Amino acid sequence: MDTAPQGTGLSRRLARIRDLLDEGPDARGTCEILPLCGCPPVPEDLLPEIAVYSEYLPKAAEFPFTPEQRHLQFLWDAFDRSPLSVATNFAFPFRRMIGKKLFRSCGKNFCAEYNVRFNFGRFLSLGDDVYMNAGVFIDTKGGVTIGNATGIAEFVKIFTHAHGEADHAERTYSPVRIGNYVKVYSGATILPGVTIGDQAIVAGGAIVTKDVPAGMVVAGIPAKVTRERRNGGRTGNGLNHIWLHNGAFQDE
Numbered sequence: 014m015d016t017a018p019q020g021t022g023l024s025r026r027l028a029r030i031r032d033l034l035d036e037g038p039d040a041r042g043t044c045e046i047l048p049l050c051g052c053p054p055v056p057e058d059l060l061p062e063i064a065v066y067s068e069y070l071p072k073a074a075e076f077p078f079t080p081e082q083r084h085l086q087f088l089w090d091a092f093d094r095s096p097l098s099v100a101t102n103f104a105f106p107f108r109r110m111i112g113k114k115l116f117r118s119c120g121k122n123f124c125a126e127y128n129v130r131f132n133f134g135r136f137l138s139l140g141d142d143v144y145m146n147a148g149v150f151i152d153t154k155g156g157v158t159i160g161n162a163t164g165i166a167e168f169v170k171i172f173t174h175a176h177g178e179a180d181h182a183e184r185t186y187s188p189v190r191i192g193n194y195v196k197v198y199s200g201a202t203i204l205p206g207v208t209i210g211d212q213a214i215v216a217g218g219a220i221v222t223k224d225v226p227a228g229m230v231v232a233g234i235p236a237k238v239t240r241e242r243r244n245g246g247r248t249g250n251g252l253n254h255i256w257l258h259n260g261a262f263q264d265e
Contacts, residue, residue: 023103026050030107034085034114043084050088050107051097063087067132071184072154076133085115086134093127105262112139120161121265124256125149140193142263144256155186155205160193162254166217167199175205192227194252201236212252214242 026049033042040060048054055063065086068078078086089111097103105124112119115134120141129149131137136153140161148168151157155173159165177183187206191197195209198217209215210227219236229238244252255263 023100027103027106027110031110034110037081038084038088039080040084043088046088047091050092050103051095052091060084065090070132070154071182072133072186076135082115082135085111089115089134090130098127122263124262126167142254142256146199156188157191158188159191160195160211162193162250162252163191163195163197164254164256165197166201169197169199169201169203171203173205194249194254196254212242212244212248 030046030049033046036042038046040057043060044055044057063083065078065083067073067086068083089108092098092104092107104127108125108129109119109123112123112125112134116137116139117135118138120139120143122142123139124143125145126147128147129145129151131151131153133153136156137151138158140159140163142162143159144164146165146167149165150170152172152174157171157173171189173189174184174186185205189203189205190208191203192209192211192213194212195214197203197209197215200218201215201221202219203209203215203221207221207224209221209225210229212228213225214230215221215225215236216230216232216239218234219232220234221231221236223235225231225236226238228242228244230240230242231237232239257263
């Protein structure tokens with residue numbers, strides 16, 4: 014279910030947006046996309062003056078935004094102010110199209126709910142069938158990789174950088190890697206440098222400071238291994254990581 018039903022107004026809008034994204038998008042295309050996705054129009058002559066928040070972060074001095082990256086980030090963030098952002102049959106395909114252009118890699122069937130935030134999309138790598146629920150924040154500055162069929166629940170936070178205590182301007186960056194068929198439950202926090210193994214589970218509210226072995230459940234503050242995942246002898250696709258009823262939006 015990648016688009017709205019054929020022939021509807023939503024599907025025609027999505028088709029036009031896809032064409033415009035394939036062209037860049039440049040300033041003209043971005044200004045055309047905004048009303049198509051339900052956002053107020055922005056005059057084309059103002060768009061070159063708009064700077065997104067991440068451009069004021071030190072990482073942007075090392076990796077400046079291209080105009081296309083800036084337009085895509087602007088569209089992603091602006092869309093959540095639109096009434097169409099709550100129309101799931103429009104919002105999921107729209108965010109998927111942006112992700113495929115903005116992220117380092119974005120596998121098939123990517124699904125993102127509202128208010129998913131990240132600072133540098135080019136440092137985010139996603140496998141197939143990744144699901145992100147509402148309010149997820151991903152600090153991608155150090156690089157984040159999420160494997161196939163992994164679900165990230167509401168208000169999860171993932172961090173990849175830290176500040177020096179004696180000098181706040183001193184920063185260190187450490188990548189986070191999350192494996193395949195992982196579930197990270199609501200409100201969990203993953204700190205820089207952590208690797209979460211395949212088929213692991215992070216309990217709600219956990220703060221993960223160390224690597225999580227494959228197939229294990231971790232919980233608590235700081236998170237510790239509590240037991241093995243009760244997988245009933247199943248692995249991979251047998252775990253049925255189907256995120257919505259009847260596998261909606263997972264049919265690419």
